[in-house]
Amino acid sequence: MENQINQNQAPVTHEVTLYAEPITHIGSLPVTNSLLTSWIAVFIIIAIVAVLRSKLKEIPKGIQNFFEIMYEGALSLCDQVTNSREITIKVFPLAFAIFIFVLINNWVGILPLGGFGIINGGAFVPFIRSGTADINTTLALSLMGVIGANIFGIVSIGAWKTFNKYVNLRALGSIPAKIRKDPTVLVVAPVTFFVGVLELIGEFAKVASLSFRLFGNVFAGEVLLLSMSALLAYGLPIPFLFLEIFVGAIQAFIFAILVLVYFTIAAQDHDEHEGHASSSVEKLEGELESLAG
Numbered sequence: 326m327e328n329q330i331n332q333n334q335a336p337v338t339h340e341v342t343l344y345a346e347p348i349t350h351i352g353s354l355p356v357t358n359s360l361l362t363s364w365i366a367v368f369i370i371i372a373i374v375a376v377l378r379s380k381l382k383e384i385p386k387g388i389q390n391f392f393e394i395m396y397e398g399a400l401s402l403c404d405q406v407t408n409s410r411e412i413t414i415k416v417f418p419l420a421f422a423i424f425i426f427v428l429i430n431n432w433v434g435i436l437p438l439g440g441f442g443i444i445n446g447g448a449f450v451p452f453i454r455s456g457t458a459d460i461n462t463t464l465a466l467s468l469m470g471v472i473g474a475n476i477f478g479i480v481s482i483g484a485w486k487t488f489n490k491y492v493n494l495r496a497l498g499s500i501p502a503k504i505r506k507d508p509t510v511l512v513v514a515p516v517t518f519f520v521g522v523l524e525l526i527g528e529f530a531k532v533a534s535l536s537f538r539l540f541g542n543v544f545a546g547e548v549l550l551l552s553m554s555a556l557l558a559y560g561l562p563i564p565f566l567f568l569e570i571f572v573g574a575i576q577a578f579i580f581a582i583l584v585l586v587y588f589t590i591a592a593q594d595h596d597e598h599e600g601h602a603s604s605s606v607e608k609l610e611g612e613l614e615s616l617a618g
Contacts, residue, residue, distance in 0.1 A: 343544070344499045345459040348443055363456035366429040406582065407589045416588045419473065423466065424581035430456040431543055431573030435550060435566060457543045457576075460536060467535035470584040471528055477590030486594055491528075493521035534581060542576050 345357035377392060385393050399421055403413040434455020441452050456462040478487045489495050546569040553562040 343460075345454060345461070348450055348452060357459070358450065358452055358454040359456045359459035359462060362433050362453055363430060363462060365453075366426055366435055366456065369433075370425060403585060406585050409589075412589060412592055416477070416585055418583045420581045420588075423470070423584055424577050427466070427539070427580055428459055428574060428577035430462075431577060432570060434458055434543065434547060435573065436571050455543050455547065457539050458547055460540045460575055463536040463540040466534070466580070467532045467537075470535065470587060471531050474584070474587040474591040475528070477588050481592040482594050489521070491521050491525040498584070531587060535580060539576055539580055542552045542572060548570055 346357035347355040347357050348361065351355045377389060380387070380389055400413060400417060403417050403420065404410055407413045407416070434453065434457070436453060443450050443452075473521060475487065478490075550562055550565055550569060553565050
């Protein structure tokens with residue numbers, strides 16, 4: 326009886342884990358707190374869209390006016406990245422949807438709802454944890470962006486040109502025709518082929534970069550807020566909360582813009598735009614990397 330009382334009075338711990346924690350199950354499917362937050366983000370987006378659709382007017386007012394201004398500003402920003410309104414129109418819906426989804430996930434995850442959760446094995450598991458603080462979510466978003474960009478490239482410039490970006494058979498095939506006039510092709514062609522292999526490796530690097538950057542920044546922000554709350558629950562976390570609101574918006578913006586950049590690169594023929602496109606994209610990616618850091 327005494328052992329039972331001691332077990333009932335055991336302190337409840339709350340540890341920050343790298344992985345999302347299950348809060349319930351639907352059949353054999355575990356529902357984690359990050360998955361629940363992602364569902365909440367989707368429901369919020371659906372609710373906003375439903376309200377906007379029900380209040381559409383020829384002369385915009387109120388919330389419709391606000392979203393139309395935001396829409397026009399976002400389109401103009403995308404035009405500066407793509408340098409083509411045609412590409413912008415095609416890619417903007419996906420890039421903007423990713424931005425909104427990541428933004429809401431980041432913000433919902435830092436809401437002061439830490440007291441709501443369940444006790445699982447002596448450990449407190451909160452109901453709400455940002456979906457982007459789970460590597461599974463950021464990895465899925467990154468794969469969708471990178472694979473989608475390559476599919477967009479196939480549709481835009483053709484499967485053969487997209488394939489030759491990574492496995493440049495055209496460079497190797499040009500050796501017999503050029504070797505008599507230009508012997509240096511024996512060196513240039515293999516190097517060009519190897520550059521294509523590096524491009525292929527770069528696609529995997531894009532997935533890792535996108536997923537770990539977003540996950541690391543959001544997860545670190547949640548750890549920071551929890552640490553400040555442990556030191557002083559009232560007052561101290563407030564400045565850091567506003568900081569994380571800003572960081573959440575910046576990370577959503579960077580993720581969406583990088584996806585837009587990848588789609589723009591995929592839609593360009595390297596033979597026609599290699600010099601200008603590569604220099605512009607490298608400059609933009611460098612600025613985004615410094616901003617993210």
